[in-house]
Amino acid sequence: MRSASEDRTARATIRDEALRLFAAHGPDKVTVRQIATAAEVSPGLVVHHFGSKDGLRAECDRWAVETFENLLGELTREEGGATWAPEPTGSLHEALVRHLPADSPLPGYLRRLLLSDEEAGRLLFRRLYEVSRAALDDLARAGRAEPGPDPAVRAALLLANDLAVLLLREHLADVLGVDPLTREGMARWAPEVLDLYAVGLGATPRAPEEGA
Amino acid sequence: MRSASEDRTARATIRDEALRLFAAHGPDKVTVRQIATAAEVSPGLVVHHFGSKDGLRAECDRWAVETFENLLGELTREEGGATWAPEPTGSLHEALVRHLPADSPLPGYLRRLLLSDEEAGRLLFRRLYEVSRAALDDLARAGRAEPGPDPAVRAALLLANDLAVLLLREHLADVLGVDPLTREGMARWAPEVLDLYAVGLGATPRAPEEGA
DNA sequence: TAACGTATTGAACATGCGTTCAGCTTCGGA
DNA sequence: TCCGAAGCTGAACGCATGTTCAATACGTTA
Numbered sequence: 001m002r003s004a005s006e007d008r009t010a011r012a013t014i015r016d017e018a019l020r021l022f023a024a025h026g027p028d029k030v031t032v033r034q035i036a037t038a039a040e041v042s043p044g045l046v047v048h049h050f051g052s053k054d055g056l057r058a059e060c061d062r063w064a065v066e067t068f069e070n071l072l073g074e075l076t077r078e079e080g081g082a083t084w085a086p087e088p089t090g091s092l093h094e095a096l097v098r099h100l101p102a103d104s105p106l107p108g109y110l111r112r113l114l115l116s117d118e119e120a121g122r123l124l125f126r127r128l129y130e131v132s133r134a135a136l137d138d139l140a141r142a143g144r145a146e147p148g149p150d151p152a153v154r155a156a157l158l159l160a161n162d163l164a165v166l167l168l169r170e171h172l173a174d175v176l177g178v179d180p181l182t183r184e185g186m187a188r189w190a191p192e193v194l195d196l197y198a199v200g201l202g203a204t205p206r207a208p209e210e211g212a
Numbered sequence: 213m214r215s216a217s218e219d220r221t222a223r224a225t226i227r228d229e230a231l232r233l234f235a236a237h238g239p240d241k242v243t244v245r246q247i248a249t250a251a252e253v254s255p256g257l258v259v260h261h262f263g264s265k266d267g268l269r270a271e272c273d274r275w276a277v278e279t280f281e282n283l284l285g286e287l288t289r290e291e292g293g294a295t296w297a298p299e300p301t302g303s304l305h306e307a308l309v310r311h312l313p314a315d316s317p318l319p320g321y322l323r324r325l326l327l328s329d330e331e332a333g334r335l336l337f338r339r340l341y342e343v344s345r346a347a348l349d350d351l352a353r354a355g356r357a358e359p360g361p362d363p364a365v366r367a368a369l370l371l372a373n374d375l376a377v378l379l380l381r382e383h384l385a386d387v388l389g390v391d392p393l394t395r396e397g398m399a400r401w402a403p404e405v406l407d408l409y410a411v412g413l414g415a416t417p418r419a420p421e422e423g424a
Numbered sequence: 425t426a427a428c429g430t431a432t433t434g435a436a437c438a439t440g441c442g443t444t445c446a447g448c449t450t451c452g453g454a
Numbered sequence: 455t456c457c458g459a460a461g462c463t464g465a466a467c468g469c470a471t472g473t474t475c476a477a478t479a480c481g482t483t484a
Binding site for chain 2: 440443
Binding site: 028029114115117121122125126129139144145146148149150152153154156157160161163164165167168170171172174175176188189191192193195196197198199200201202 | 240241326327329333334337338341351356357358360361362364365366368369372373375376377379380382383384386387388400401403404405407408409410411412413414
């Protein structure tokens with residue numbers, strides 16, 4: 001028996017491949033046999049390790065949420081004592097780009113979770129909303145933003161705007177010619193968000209001096 | 213044989229029910245038998261009228277895109293000669309709320325189209341992006357907005373922000389307690405967007421005088 | 425070494441799916 | 455009035471899927 005610390009057991013391989021396939025195509029479109037083939041095992045072994053396809057999906061959900069929470073924790077620690085501000089200092093999608101390898105299945109999996117009608121997706125969104133509200137509060141206390149007359153909606157708006165990049169990633173990459181969830185794409189996306197959040201649409205303070 | 217103008221043929225009923233079910237649960241989760249039951253016909257009739265389930269889905273796609281294009285045309289006509297400005301004067305989701313009955317399956321269907329990896333979804337997004345770019349150009353010409361150093365990204369950003377409401381509708385309704393795709397929800401959402409686009413996050417010019 | 429539990433396989437099974445088809449009904453036009 | 459096409463049904467078919475299961479290989483433990 002391979003020890004649990006050595007993370008290349010067949011079980012771990014199955015989960016990783018499932019994660020990748022689920023994120024890319026959605027659990028409904030992916031068959032147990034596809035996962036088994038990708039992990040180079042038999043279909044029977046998949047269900048032996050995870051009870052059922054749904055059990056495997058639940059395990060992937062768990063992994064995704066846990067990994068994401070760890071990332072959130074890292075960010076909070078980076079920022080010092082205060083709660084981490086995802087908006088607009090560091091957006092969520094910026095955090096994903098910076099702390100994850102380029103081929104990580106996590107963004108895609110979180111996207112799928114948010115779009116599914118699973119309970120886990122609802123919980124994830126509520127969690128993100130709480131973070132967004134807390135961040136807006138912090139920003140307001142620091143005098144860097146106004147909470148506005150309706151802080152609940154403002155926090156939701158900021159969150160939705162941020163998540164839009166994650167949800168529309170492929171479409172945006174399509175029309176812009178660059179994937180916004182890469183360093184290169186973020187270099188074009190982030191300044192525009194900063195401008196918008198700083199002064200709205202009316203004026204642009206930063207002169208376009210340096211190209212690329 | 214009932215005439216084609218009388219739009220309550222079994223064929224039309226099937227398409228309407230399919231539209232509703234597809235929008236709500238996605239075509240993969242909906243079976244031909246469910247559609248047949250909802251339309252009070254036999255499963256055989258569904259495939260008799262549309263060739264196959266996929267043919268029915270394609271017909272729904274066609275209907276949705278066509279209906280949406282008509283709506284876009286209406287809006288352009290409303291605004292006078294110039295191209296319609298979906299941002300920020302009238303957002304897309306605002307247009308949907310105003311011109312569609314509350315129980316219309318169109319918003320949900322468009323959402324599903326945008327999130328599917330069908331070609332129709334990509335075409336729809338490209339179309340929306342073109343509209344967004346044209347609108348930003350118009351706004352810039354009218355001196356009501358700056359195109360910024362990177363107009364392509366700015367237009368994409370505005371579009372993504374707008375679509376976020378459509379994509380996250382249920383989550384937002386969940387945390388805010390009000391569906392943003394209703395008149396009531398829009399009454400809370402729209403002012404916040406206006407503020408953001410007018411002056412950014414820094415200050416709020418409009419005093420919160422009147423309640424409700 | 426013997427016993428045992430775990431990892432693993434490949435074939436088989438049950439089910440739900442989209443689809444087919446033969447036959448019945450309905451109804452407009454010759 | 456009769457015919458033929460279209461609307462429509464219910465049962466059946468074929469297939470892919472998730473799942474089960476008996477059997478085998480292997481490493482650990484007594």
